[in-house]
Amino acid sequence: MKRAFKFFSSRKRSENCEEHYRYLFEQNPLPMLVYELGSLFLLAVNDAFTSHYGYTKDEALALKLPDLYPEPEKKAIAELTARLHGHAYAGEWHHIKKDGTQITIEAYSHQFMYNGRAARIAVINDITERKRAEAELERYRLHLEAMVRERTAELEIAKENAESADRLKSAFLATMSHELRTPLNSIIGFTGILLKGFAGPLNEEQAKQLGMAKASAMHLLDLVNDVLDISKIEAGRLVVSLKSFDFPALLRRVIAAIKPQALKKNLDLQLIIADTVGVLQSDERRVEQIILNLVNNAVKFTDRGSVTVACMSDGQHLITRVMDTGIGIRKEDMDKLFKPFSQVVTGIARDHDGTGLGLSISRKLAEKLGGTITVESEPGKGSTFTVSLPLFNRTTLSSAGGDIHEN
Amino acid sequence: MKIKILIIEDNEMNMYMLTYLLQKEQFDVLQAYNGKDGIETALAQRPDIILLDIQLPIMDGYSVAEKIRAHEILKQTPIIAVTSFAMPGDREKALESGATGYIEKPINPDTFINQMFSFLPAELIQRREKPL
Numbered sequence A: 001m002k003r004a005f006k007f008f009s010s011r012k013r014s015e016n017c018e019e020h021y022r023y024l025f026e027q028n029p030l031p032m033l034v035y036e037l038g039s040l041f042l043l044a045v046n047d048a049f050t051s052h053y054g055y056t057k058d059e060a061l062a063l064k065l066p067d068l069y070p071e072p073e074k075k076a077i078a079e080l081t082a083r084l085h086g087h088a089y090a091g092e093w094h095h096i097k098k099d100g101t102q103i104t105i106e107a108y109s110h111q112f113m114y115n116g117r118a119a120r121i122a123v124i125n126d127i128t129e130r131k132r133a134e135a136e137l138e139r140y141r142l143h144l145e146a147m148v149r150e151r152t153a154e155l156e157i158a159k160e161n162a163e164s165a166d167r168l169k170s171a172f173l174a175t176m177s178h179e180l181r182t183p184l185n186s187i188i189g190f191t192g193i194l195l196k197g198f199a200g201p202l203n204e205e206q207a208k209q210l211g212m213a214k215a216s217a218m219h220l221l222d223l224v225n226d227v228l229d230i231s232k233i234e235a236g237r238l239v240v241s242l243k244s245f246d247f248p249a250l251l252r253r254v255i256a257a258i259k260p261q262a263l264k265k266n267l268d269l270q271l272i273i274a275d276t277v278g279v280l281q282s283d284e285r286r287v288e289q290i291i292l293n294l295v296n297n298a299v300k301f302t303d304r305g306s307v308t309v310a311c312m313s314d315g316q317h318l319i320t321r322v323m324d325t326g327i328g329i330r331k332e333d334m335d336k337l338f339k340p341f342s343q344v345v346t347g348i349a350r351d352h353d354g355t356g357l358g359l360s361i362s363r364k365l366a367e368k369l370g371g372t373i374t375v376e377s378e379p380g381k382g383s384t385f386t387v388s389l390p391l392f393n394r395t396t397l398s399s400a401g402g403d404i405h406e407n
Numbered sequence B: 001m002k003i004k005i006l007i008i009e010d011n012e013m014n015m016y017m018l019t020y021l022l023q024k025e026q027f028d029v030l031q032a033y034n035g036k037d038g039i040e041t042a043l044a045q046r047p048d049i050i051l052l053d054i055q056l057p058i059m060d061g062y063s064v065a066e067k068i069r070a071h072e073i074l075k076q077t078p079i080i081a082v083t084s085f086a087m088p089g090d091r092e093k094a095l096e097s098g099a100t101g102y103i104e105k106p107i108n109p110d111t112f113i114n115q116m117f118s119f120l121p122a123e124l125i126q127r128r129e130k131p132l
Helices: A004-009 A011-026 A047-053 A057-061 A071-083 A128-194 A203-233 A245-264 A285-302 A346-350 A359-366 B013-024 B037-046 B061-069 B090-096 B114-116 B122-129
Strands: A032-036 A043-044 A087-096 A104-112 A117-126 A242-244 A268-273 A281-282 A306-313 A317-324 A372-378 A382-390 B004-008 B026-030 B047-053 B079-081 B101-104
Touching: A032 A047, A043 A057, A047 A057, A047 A317, A071 A087, A104 A128, A128 A203, A128 B013, A203 A359, A245 A268, A245 A281, A245 A285, A245 A306, A281 A285, A281 A382, A285 A306, A285 A317, A285 A359, A285 A382, A306 B047, A359 A372, A359 A382, B004 B013, B004 B037, B013 B026, B013 B114, B026 B037, B037 B047, B037 B061, B047 B061, B061 B090, B079 B090, B090 B101, B101 B114, B114 B122
Parallel strands: A268 A306, B004 B026, B004 B047, B047 B079, B079 B101
Antiparallel strands: A032 A043, A032 A117, A087 A104, A104 A117, A242 A281, A306 A317, A317 A382, A372 A382
């Protein structure tokens, strides 16, 4: 500021200064013009003006300010110039170039004396591009909004469809679990009563055939129960109920249930429980289903040797291993093992009857309970299935989707 | 006097099966095909045991058990829920609504009676062993 002040202090420097200002005007990269107040004639234009508007300096100096404006704005700009004082931002207007192109501009102007005449000097900023970009942006925004609205509506419909499909699925499952089981229960019950001889003695062949009918019906019921379990899991409708229970007691129950089958095959069925194993907080019924399935499989697929169930705790997890000396599983079959409907060797499925759903259900149940099931195996030597379940289940196990009401 | 058992069951075949089995085992059987009928029969006939199906039309077994329990004269009558529900929590739900025991279908004719008696008081077990 001090330097500038000094600059204006001598007359010589003042002349020098005028030259400077002329230079600033002429060489300004923005178009500039000077117009006389009242007559509105252009008194001066800079190089940027002539090159931007396409007029020569002489042509420009023959124009009045409103001549630059399109017809609808001429009157308004003339009126505006009469009202402007000192510094002013004139706002957005349109100008017509010599070639007829219309541009959008904004202008800043200031009043001063130009060669003894009351005039205003204006700096013009061509904002045509900016306005175009803004309009484009606005168009995109509106388009986007429309798209979002459209998509939201589509999603709304999809959501409703999904929800109604979900309700249908639940209703289907509930109906199926009741409707499929009821006649089966009847078949199993009546064959049982007949086999008991209540309705009169049976001869050997009748007893044999009725026994087969009953075994088939039981197998069908297992299949129905497994399919319903899988469906419930897949539909996210399996609900677990957590409470603390005696895990060694559960293991002993499972061993007692399988013992007859093991004895029939002359297998050594062992249970080893570490001292650290006690109470487990989980879904007792589902845990029993998992362990029963694994021990049952082990006995089913082992023809000689032993099945050993060993359980220990690492303070965080309860780890149960079910080891057998059975047929084992080939490496390439390992992946298939836990997929629904995939008893690995379909050819022997008749020897080893089962639904092929047990392992897949067990793994999903274990996962639902926050645990895992893994397998190691060597064909011909045997397999080891390892179930790891968290000792304490926290609230993270809340149900997804609610219970099935089976009526 | 024979032990009197009321069966509340809507399915004709299940009703026949349970009735047949229980009569063969020397019990007196009363039948009701819905909850309302069941409660009325229970009040009028005072059975020693009630076998209650859970999947009943209109009024489900849980409500029936609750309503039976609301009557002073039936407060002590053992109610055994018989159901093919196989969902966790069903057993708890049945016991909460007032059932004494819970047997899952399909029933096993070889063990059904013993299963049932495992829920019953000593007095009934004695009456079964030494019918008066």
